[in-house]
Amino acid sequence: MGKKAFIPTRDLIIFPGIITPLFIGRETSISTLEKAMLDDNRMILCMQKDFNEEEPKLPEDVHKIGVIVNILQTVKMPNGTIKVLVEGKNRILLHDASEEEGAYYAEYEDVKIEGLTESLDVALRRKVMNIFEKYAKLSTKILPDLIANLRGIEDLGKVFDIMSSNLPIPNETKQEILEVFDLEKRAYKLIEILTKEIDIVNIEKTIDSKVKDKLNAAQKSYYLREKINALREELGDSASSDDDLEELKNSIESQKLPKEVKAKLEKELKRLYKMGPFSAEATVVRSYIETVLEIPWIKMTKDILDIEKASETLDADHYGLKDVKERILEFLAVKKLNPEMKGSILCLVGPPGVGKTSLARSIADSMGRKFVRISLGGVRDEAEIRGHRRTYIGSMPGRIIKGIKQAKSKNPVVLLDELDKMASDFKGDPASAMLEVLDPEQNMHFEDHYLDMPFDLSKVFFIATANDLGGVPGPLRDRMELIKINSYTEFEKLHIAKRYLLEEAQVENGLRKCEVKISDEALMKMINEYTREPGVRNLKREISKLYRRIAREFVKNKKPSIRINVKNLEKYMGKPKYRPDKQREKSPKLGIVTGLAWTAVGGTALEVQAVSMEGKGKLALTGKLGEVMKESAQVAYSYVRSKRERYEIEDKFNEKYDIHLHFPEGAVPKDGPSAGITITTALISVLAGKNVRQDIAMTGEVTITGEVLPVGGIKEKVIGAHRVGIREVILPADNESDVDELPSEISKDMKFYFVKDYEEVEKLVFEK
Numbered sequence: 001m002g003k004k005a006f007i008p009t010r011d012l013i014i015f016p017g018i019i020t021p022l023f024i025g026r027e028t029s030i031s032t033l034e035k036a037m038l039d040d041n042r043m044i045l046c047m048q049k050d051f052n053e054e055e056p057k058l059p060e061d062v063h064k065i066g067v068i069v070n071i072l073q074t075v076k077m078p079n080g081t082i083k084v085l086v087e088g089k090n091r092i093l094l095h096d097a098s099e100e101e102g103a104y105y106a107e108y109e110d111v112k113i114e115g116l117t118e119s120l121d122v123a124l125r126r127k128v129m130n131i132f133e134k135y136a137k138l139s140t141k142i143l144p145d146l147i148a149n150l151r152g153i154e155d156l157g158k159v160f161d162i163m164s165s166n167l168p169i170p171n172e173t174k175q176e177i178l179e180v181f182d183l184e185k186r187a188y189k190l191i192e193i194l195t196k197e198i199d200i201v202n203i204e205k206t207i208d209s210k211v212k213d214k215l216n217a218a219q220k221s222y223y224l225r226e227k228i229n230a231l232r233e234e235l236g237d238s239a240s241s242d243d244d245l246e247e248l249k250n251s252i253e254s255q256k257l258p259k260e261v262k263a264k265l266e267k268e269l270k271r272l273y274k275m276g277p278f279s280a281e282a283t284v285v286r287s288y289i290e291t292v293l294e295i296p297w298i299k300m301t302k303d304i305l306d307i308e309k310a311s312e313t314l315d316a317d318h319y320g321l322k323d324v325k326e327r328i329l330e331f332l333a334v335k336k337l338n339p340e341m342k343g344s345i346l347c348l349v350g351p352p353g354v355g356k357t358s359l360a361r362s363i364a365d366s367m368g369r370k371f372v373r374i375s376l377g378g379v380r381d382e383a384e385i386r387g388h389r390r391t392y393i394g395s396m397p398g399r400i401i402k403g404i405k406q407a408k409s410k411n412p413v414v415l416l417d418e419l420d421k422m423a424s425d426f427k428g429d430p431a432s433a434m435l436e437v438l439d440p441e442q443n444m445h446f447e448d449h450y451l452d453m454p455f456d457l458s459k460v461f462f463i464a465t466a467n468d469l470g471g472v473p474g475p476l477r478d479r480m481e482l483i484k485i486n487s488y489t490e491f492e493k494l495h496i497a498k499r500y501l502l503e504e505a506q507v508e509n510g511l512r513k514c515e516v517k518i519s520d521e522a523l524m525k526m527i528n529e530y531t532r533e534p535g536v537r538n539l540k541r542e543i544s545k546l547y548r549r550i551a552r553e554f555v556k557n558k559k560p561s562i563r564i565n566v567k568n569l570e571k572y573m574g575k576p577k578y579r580p581d582k583q584r585e586k587s588p589k590l591g592i593v594t595g596l597a598w599t600a601v602g603g604t605a606l607e608v609q610a611v612s613m614e615g616k617g618k619l620a621l622t623g624k625l626g627e628v629m630k631e632s633a634q635v636a637y638s639y640v641r642s643k644r645e646r647y648e649i650e651d652k653f654n655e656k657y658d659i660h661l662h663f664p665e666g667a668v669p670k671d672g673p674s675a676g677i678t679i680t681t682a683l684i685s686v687l688a689g690k691n692v693r694q695d696i697a698m699t700g701e702v703t704i705t706g707e708v709l710p711v712g713g714i715k716e717k718v719i720g721a722h723r724v725g726i727r728e729v730i731l732p733a734d735n736e737s738d739v740d741e742l743p744s745e746i747s748k749d750m751k752f753y754f755v756k757d758y759e760e761v762e763k764l765v766f767e768k
């Protein structure tokens with residue numbers, strides 16, 4: 001029995017023969033350590049039963065079996081704890097422990113371990129070592145050196161202790177081993193523990209491998225897929241890319257191409273061979289070669305140069321349009337005489353729906369050429385005409401070359417539709433690109449940025465269309481041969497409807513088996529009261545609507561023939577959308593004059609109204625007028641003032657009266673000088689108190705001296721006047737030749753007066 005300094009350890013168990021560091025933090029433990037060091041450098045260590053216990057009660061809270069240790073070294077740690085290196089000596093049995101003067105002391109007894117008989121020693125050593133080695137092999141937690149060390153130790157107890165100390169088992173289990181004094185029993189205990197541990201490790205291993213298998217399955221398929229892709233790329237695709245290249249090469253060789261084009265393509269192909277087949281650049285080059293190959297560098301269609309036949313085709317598709325048709329036939333005739341002739345450029349100008357677009361198609365048909373339509377509406381950018389440089393994937397040739405490619409021939413009819421819509425808001429300079437396209441001197445070498453080689457556009461027959469050439473730059477306009485298409489008269493519309501639109505609508509609506517008869521009067525009503533337009537687009541739509549309604553009825557009651565007349569038209573079409581033009585009153589009126597205007601929907605009669613009232617000579621104007629119109633009112637006013645006596649107007653009227661001029665149909669913007677004589681007439685009427693004839697209409701610019709100048713749109717205006725029942729029209733003398741353009745159906749009804757000076761007007765318009 002002895003008494004020694006004693007430290008309860010929290011979660012550390014030291015076996016005899018083991019050197020290990022021990023950290024001491026508790027104040028009492030630290031003073032105990034100091035006491036021990038003052039004594040013989042030895043102390044007793046016993047493990048707490050519960051390692052959570054901060055202040056274990058002695059002795060009941062510590063295990064009875066502990067170890068006596070040698071203090072080898074102490075180091076003070078920065079955090080105030082002390083690291084003590086200790087060496088386990090031998091087991092002790094604790095009898096009592098208590099605190100004395102701030103340190104722990106234990107009363108203890110050394111434990112004596114009995115040795116075994118030699119053969120038992122060997123057998124147990126062998127047995128335990130075998131199992132331990134087996135365990136060490138399975139577990140990663142045992143260092144290989146340890147086995148060699150253990151082999152070298154003679155004392156079996158020490159072997160077991162070192163072994164136990166190194167096992168990754170809970171301290172409680174280690175304590176159990178520590179408490180077995182009998183070596184044989186301790187051997188069995190170890191065998192039992194090791195066997196169990198081996199089992200555990202084995203189970204752990206299967207768990208691991210199961211988890212790993214799962215992971216592996218996913219990883220493996222990923223890996224395989226990647227591999228397949230890589231292989232595909234390497235074998236499959238590169239093989240097919242080689243095929244591709246061969247194919248390209250063959251096409252370049254076999255296709256008829258101009259020398260420069262062939263050379264260029266061969267150069268590009270060489271570049272392509274050197275590139276990675278999957279690089280972005282290769283894609284660009286490849287699609288370039290393909291595009292160039294698709295362009296009809298040489299291919300041309302043969303023109304039908306049969307004038308008769310062409311004329312028939314044109315007539316079959318379109319009514320009237322004499323000028324255009326004749327121009328086409330001339331072109332064909334010249335072409336027949338001089339096959340080398342340059343392409344030409346027509347520009348069809350006219351209001352919407354008069355057949356510009358559809359005529360172009362029919363021209364292509366009549367010549368036996370391919371037809372492509374290039375819409376220029378909304379084009380702002382030069383690159384849209386000329387293409388983008390070949391610098392990125394997706395760069396393309398411009399619309400012209402794309403159109404040619406689509407036509408598959410070098411001499412198609414190319415419709416440049418809505419040229420004015422392009423030029424009106426151009427940015428960059430699409431117009432100058434168009435200049436090159438349309439200039440017969442330049443377009444033999446049209447440069448598209450994408451192609452990067454000149455293409456010969458001189459064989460192309462360009463037809464441009466526009467509603468209004470106002471916005472088209474002069475130089476561009478000069479390149480083209482302009483052909484005006486006017487708005488149609490109601491008679492022309494009637495013909496077009498009867499000859500083309502009705503039949504088309506009948507076929508379209510599957511009414512071949514039903515006989516539909518529409519009276520001329522009904523058609524006229526459709527033309528005048530269901531549509532209001534210069535062309536026939538809406539008329540066509542309305543007719544188609546009528547036939548749809550007829551089709552519905554036909555399906556319902558199978559009537560073999562259906563007649564439409566003015567009376568039953570509304571049943572099919574609903575109420576008219578427009579009231580018929582106000583028919584002119586016959587009796588003369590004060591201050592109301594019929595002028596003629598040209599609006600977006602064609603010519604029409606437009607009233608001017610004037611009133612005078614007491615005032616100071618102010619001239620008020622209303623009715624959505626443009627600047628030019630306002631000015632021409634001022635001009636008229638000055639003219640009237642200067643001719644006051646001539647027109648029998650009260651003296652100083654300009655100090656006594658205000659005049660208000662109003663132009664009804666206020667929603668329609670009006671501008672231009674052509675209302676000059678109309679305004680003058682209205683002014684004289686109210687100022688001189690003369691009534692104006694309502695059955696005569698007029699148009700003409702008036703100067704400050706009363707000269708009447710020519711104006712535009714005569715044909716449309718006269719047609720408009722005719723429509724509202726006017727039969728007498730005053731026109732500027734210089735417009736006399738315009739009357740020749742009028743359809744005879746109209747001109748035969750009309751009486752024209754051509755005037756040079758306003759005084760002549762005055763003689764015509766006022767009530768006698």
Ligand SMILES: Nc1ncnc2c1ncn2[C@@H]1O[C@H](COP(=O)(O)OP(=O)(O)OP(=O)(O)O)[C@@H](O)[C@H]1O
Pocket residue numbers: 317318319320321350351352353354355356357358359465466467496500535536537540
């Ligand atoms: N003289 C005509 N004979 C027969 N059909 C015609 C005639 N004029 C126009 N059409 C028909 O009217 C429809 C409209 O014509 P189109 O589209 O060619 O008009 P557009 O002049 O090009 O008008 P926009 O200026 O609005 O483009 C077409 O279906 C066309 O067949």
Ligand SMILES: [Mg+2]
Pocket residue numbers: 356357358417465
């Ligand atoms: Mg059109």
